[in-house]
Amino acid sequence: MGRTLLDLLRYNRQFAAGAVLLLVVIGFACLSFFSPYAPNDAYVTAPDLPPDWTYPMGTTSRGQDLFWLLSFAIRNTLLFGLAVALFSRLLALLIGLVAGYSGGLVDRALMSLNDTFIVIPLFPILVLFYFVMRDRMSWGLLALMMACLGWAYDARLIRSVAMSLRHREFTETAIFSGMSTRQILVEEHLPYVLPIVFSTTMNNINWSIGLEVTLSVLGFTDINTPTIGVLIYWANQHTALVSGIWWWIFFPVLLVVMTFIGLFLLAVSMNEYIDPRSRLGRRAP
Amino acid sequence: MTGPVLAVAGLRAYYRTSAFGVRREVRAVDDVSLSVEPNEIYGLAGESSSGKTTLIKTIANAFQPPLQVLAGSVVFDFAGKRFDIHSLAARELAAIRWKHLSYIMQGSMNVLNPVRRVRQSFIDFAFRHIGGPLPEFLDLARKHLQRLHLEPQILDAYPHQLSGGMRQRVTIALATVCQPQFIIADEPTTALDVVVQKGVLAMIHEVQRALGSSILFVTHDMAVHANLSDRLGIMYAGRLVEEGRTADLFRNPRHPYTAHLIASLPQLGDSAPKQGLAGAPPNLADPPEGCRFHPRCPRASDICRREVPFLQGASGHRVACFHATAESVA
């Protein structure tokens, strides 16, 4: 797989572009470890200063250096997106593989559950969640909540692949070779399913970040931890655009757009990796 | 005195792929020359990776990259007019297709539109060549079906309402309604049951005799060739290794591969064991030097490993082998 990724990097321009964008964003997020300020410090600099050499991204109305603040924000946002994606992939894989392989009643039951989760309206539920949790709201809890709401589409995708794999003859050969169900699912079927999981992970990260930004901008999350959405929320609270403090909105949005495009390009260019035959072609003698 | 309907000369067609910096060249058709006379069934035999499918795609000019024609020519002669099929513009190609050159495919559902009635397929393929008012065209189609012992009501049916054998007969009727001079048939009966297959082959035979068309009939089934083809060409690893009248080939196969193929055919009523051929067909991305059959050939010698034997022979029975059996005295 490593070789394939390297090949993709060398020959597929979309993949290379997406990788570069993401690396820039991740690099910037890593800078947060060298920040001279703690994330929630306020009024440590002169407020409302436009970008210049001392403050590359300017300062906010609350007297914070936007450069370092943004590095925290994008780090938290990325971690959040990653956490949601990881949790929801695990759920989707588990439910999709088991439903697809077992068939019958187990499949019917799991898919009824799945369809219920697909039709649940996410946004109202998350808002309700905020109102119920209020002060006890934490990012971990929100991530868990979103993961529990975000696995349904992909579970169906994985299930249909698992179903078709179940009926292929090599599954029968594996059964008659004495392999256990767990071994078959993990060793025979997973390689077919993983590329799809990768691709949907990118989409999932985009989705969860988008939702987080939406919720935060409206104030329905913990507004004391800096994330991109929270940053924009505070900017709105201080009527940044009206006051002409454009950099407070511009840089967070720029960074999140870069993240989205990078992830999207990666997801789209992975298509070549998804088709198992393209990987086989490379192994030819 | 007319010349051959189809003349293929020195045709070379390779698949050239370049993925992730790795270049591969699969030499699917290598220096193939053959000709098909008017009013004859020319059978093309060969196993998997013999190149026969690539050959007919190239002959019909129905191919796309990564398949490329590197050398050679394919010339059709329809009623005195000659067409070099690779140099025709799309419009000229469309004018020839179906009217002079038609196809019978392996899967009937690759031809018949599953969501339209059968008559729509007739209209789609043949109406623009025959022209005239539509009711007259449909009348002609019905008469054509009747001549082929098919019920004219079939035109009103949907493909899924017909059985597999019936659909294949409809495909044959469709391919012959414009009375083309040349028909390419690619494994038309391979997927059919034995009982149905015999009926469909009978239909092909009758249609050919009635229309006087030439058919290039491709199949790996030697028993079908024995009973249907007038002349037979054997392909191995992208090259034509033997060619001649079917009766001559079966009675006196000169190439060791042909000899083995024919000797290993199981026969109902014969319980003698057959010999298997060791080895496997070569990988066409990296074929052996010289004669491509030499790794498996019982007669292989030094010259076979170095040089490529060319197709030669008199009285219409050609063979490409340095150790070919002598021609039988007539």
Next chain:
Amino acid sequence: MSAPLLEVDAVSRVYSRGSLLSRRSFAAVDGVSFRLESSRAEIFTVVGESGSGKTTLARMILGMVLPSAGAIRFKGRDLSTIHGRRARLEFMQKVQPVFQNPFEAFNPMKRVDRYLFATARRMTGLTDASAIAGATDGALGSVGLSLAEVRGRFPHELSGGQLQRVAIARALLCNPALLVADEPVSMIDASLRASIVNLLRDLRDRLAVSIIYITHDLATAYFISDRLLIMRRGQAVETGEARAVLDRPQHPYSQLLKASVLPPDVPSEPGARLKSEPMIRHGASHA
């Protein structure tokens, strides 16, 4: 008197389609019976066209599908009583399949020796790596290959004939009593077919393995079979000694089958055997 190796007793398999209000059912297999004795190994061929039910019958014998009616007994034990992993493993150790398409029978993304080693490890209880390699080499040797040729290879690196042999070797690793081969040579090139067919006969003679051989090709069936069963639309049409049935078929369908086979030699008059038969007019009846 030991129990017969395999007893198929008036077995049927019915599939129904439709909804609560309108259900249509059709019988893929309808009341088929035969038995194989334990005393001597034999090749029992099931001949049929598509839709005859032969593949469904094979799947029932392998325990992959349960019959709707009747029973299948292997060495006296009814297959529908096999529950749980251990019983199933015991059964699979004695009855193994060979599938039609060797390239489908192996996962194209995995090496083929993996299945050989897994069979050796789980079905015969060998744990030592060198013992497993030895057993695998032995099984491959009995099909004319060796572990050195096959180790580390992916399916697309082998030819159809070689891959099918590997599949047969895998099936032989646990010393089964019965092989169920579903059209094992129909997807193999003609020049490689004869060696696989000869191999199956050799297995019966040398290793005393009984084989249920499923095919639509009468000519190969003539050569290889001891006994024969002809199926049509799920029903058994004719059965008996293979050569006897094929030399002198009694049932009209068997006679039709035999008459439709094209002999592989050139008739005196081209197309002589292909004269149109007016009875094949209404294609719809030839489902």
